[in-house]
Amino acid sequence: MLRIASQPRPNWEQLATEFGFHFHTMYGEPYWDESAYYQFTLQQIEQDIEDPTEELHQMCLHVVDKVVKSEALLRQCQIPEAHWDYIANSWQQRQPSLYSRLDLVYDGNGPAKLLENNADTPTSLYETGFWQWLWLENLVDQGKIARNADQFNSLQEKLVNRFRKLKQQYQYQRIHFTCCADSVEDRGTVQYLQDCASAAGIEVPFLYVEEIGLGDTGYFTDIQDNPITHCFKLYPWEFMLREEFGDALETSEAQWLEPAWKSVISNKALLPLLWQSFENHPNLLPAFFEQDAHKAHGGKWIKKPLFSREGANISLLEDNQQRTQLSDGPYGEEGFVIQQFNPLPRYGEHYVLIGSWLVDNQAAGISIREDSSLITQDLSRYLPHIIL
Amino acid sequence: MSHNQKRSKSIHLPQLRKAFALKPLALGIASVMLSACGGSREASQIYVSPDDCKQDNPEATGQCLAAYEAALEEHNRTSPKFNTENDCEYEFGSDRCQYVKTSSGSFFMPFMAGYMVSQLMQPRPYYSQPLYTSFSPYSSFRSRWVTSNGYVFDGDIRRRSYNAPSSTFEKKPTVNRTIKRGGFGSSVRAKSSWGSSSKSKGWGG
Numbered sequence: 001m002l003r004i005a006s007q008p009r010p011n012w013e014q015l016a017t018e019f020g021f022h023f024h025t026m027y028g029e030p031y032w033d034e035s036a037y038y039q040f041t042l043q044q045i046e047q048d049i050e051d052p053t054e055e056l057h058q059m060c061l062h063v064v065d066k067v068v069k070s071e072a073l074l075r076q077c078q079i080p081e082a083h084w085d086y087i088a089n090s091w092q093q094r095q096p097s098l099y100s101r102l103d104l105v106y107d108g109n110g111p112a113k114l115l116e117n118n119a120d121t122p123t124s125l126y127e128t129g130f131w132q133w134l135w136l137e138n139l140v141d142q143g144k145i146a147r148n149a150d151q152f153n154s155l156q157e158k159l160v161n162r163f164r165k166l167k168q169q170y171q172y173q174r175i176h177f178t179c180c181a182d183s184v185e186d187r188g189t190v191q192y193l194q195d196c197a198s199a200a201g202i203e204v205p206f207l208y209v210e211e212i213g214l215g216d217t218g219y220f221t222d223i224q225d226n227p228i229t230h231c232f233k234l235y236p237w238e239f240m241l242r243e244e245f246g247d248a249l250e251t252s253e254a255q256w257l258e259p260a261w262k263s264v265i266s267n268k269a270l271l272p273l274l275w276q277s278f279e280n281h282p283n284l285l286p287a288f289f290e291q292d293a294h295k296a297h298g299g300k301w302i303k304k305p306l307f308s309r310e311g312a313n314i315s316l317l318e319d320n321q322q323r324t325q326l327s328d329g330p331y332g333e334e335g336f337v338i339q340q341f342n343p344l345p346r347y348g349e350h351y352v353l354i355g356s357w358l359v360d361n362q363a364a365g366i367s368i369r370e371d372s373s374l375i376t377q378d379l380s381r382y383l384p385h386i387i388l
Numbered sequence: 389m390s391h392n393q394k395r396s397k398s399i400h401l402p403q404l405r406k407a408f409a410l411k412p413l414a415l416g417i418a419s420v421m422l423s424a425c426g427g428s429r430e431a432s433q434i435y436v437s438p439d440d441c442k443q444d445n446p447e448a449t450g451q452c453l454a455a456y457e458a459a460l461e462e463h464n465r466t467s468p469k470f471n472t473e474n475d476c477e478y479e480f481g482s483d484r485c486q487y488v489k490t491s492s493g494s495f496f497m498p499f500m501a502g503y504m505v506s507q508l509m510q511p512r513p514y515y516s517q518p519l520y521t522s523f524s525p526y527s528s529f530r531s532r533w534v535t536s537n538g539y540v541f542d543g544d545i546r547r548r549s550y551n552a553p554s555s556t557f558e559k560k561p562t563v564n565r566t567i568k569r570g571g572f573g574s575s576v577r578a579k580s581s582w583g584s585s586s587k588s589k590g591w592g593g
Contacts, residue, residue: 019404150394152394173539174538180573195404209572216563226563229537242575243573244574
């Protein structure tokens, strides 16, 4: 695994405009960064990332199965009691999922370690499935990268195939797509998924989360009062379950992507639960619920809220004592977990985090993010990669 | 590098080009759906009128009329509805839409172009559903049969006989009016207002 400096394509910003990639620069900071790329061997990709990703996913499904059958665990995961049946049913019916992203610490050697699972609302999808794919095509065409170079990135192909299957096997003829207003990045991600679903022959109307209505017959409605029967939402279950329309979920009969059972594994309670079930698995870091912190002997630990996004509200514990707050944020009221500290590998001034994608249960590619701080924050940069 | 390539084999770039595309272009691959997978199937016939049906089933004129009326009723209940005539005609073609005024509001909807009947000649209850077609060059179901919930049948409108998935005949959900909006999305406002460094970001992770 190497970091290789590279000349940005002279016309890349123009290309970005042409393809509607509007969030390559955010808040005045570059987000898409092609001044370098990471290079892996095929063996690193297949043995250290692809296979463990699929195995970790199966381990997560094992945890879902365990949690939905146990009131104590549902409570420990802070799932609101009113929705226990709804979530358990979504799992018993095996409601289909679309995708997820595992965040891994990996430096080219030894087993990758799972930091967390973005199982519900993962982003950086467009940059991965399409934009870095196009980057490699362009650089190979210009003779800047060897013709036999490849990329671990079948994301777009697998997404279109998954939508095709949802249509044929699960009768998803029309999917409403939704995300919050006011986020260019989220809207871009959702537009990309609309394009993938549309390529599979599905109708793809869009509306913002805030615009979803509730009809007199109990169905959710779009702006034209059409019932929403199938819906992709880039909006977390932990919010939906606690908001006003949460009470209408059961009678609405809507099929959601991601399905409600994903609320169990997008929750950081997953980490200690994985450790309980698969202690000492090479791809796991030791993790405990806050109240079991005495089991964490010595060393450095990271304390994270059960629900949080983009590295918010994280602190560092040393020898169960000192406490350094590493990031600020609005989360934490639902409790915390602790996970053994495993620093991100450093390349020059850059700390590197690997996002490993799954479409349903198949490993589908990676995204690489760099940050100048140890905790990957919102404004980390996205870099492409190749296999050679 | 062909059989074990780790990246998407090809990506259709025009589909992702956004600068000039006003509407997503319909892709010509919407016809793969009546393949073997998924659910049970009902041998079904499509008729454009009760007379059309009677010609095919001279001994069942009563059923033909009843099936037509059931489809028409379902059509009024579940047809796609549009705020403007323009939007409706964009999807279904010019002069293919009617203005409808009800107690809960007014809108435009396409004319029912035909109806699909299953088990007309069986002693069991028959099933009937309204069907639509489009004359619009912008539509993904131009010259095809489509159900009110968007299921597009393979082949063009001259084809009248299908093994339709049984879900085609399920009762479609309907809504008369929306009683409330804004019941999702409140957490965002709460959580994104922390601190002065707040960057109005989405909720992806």
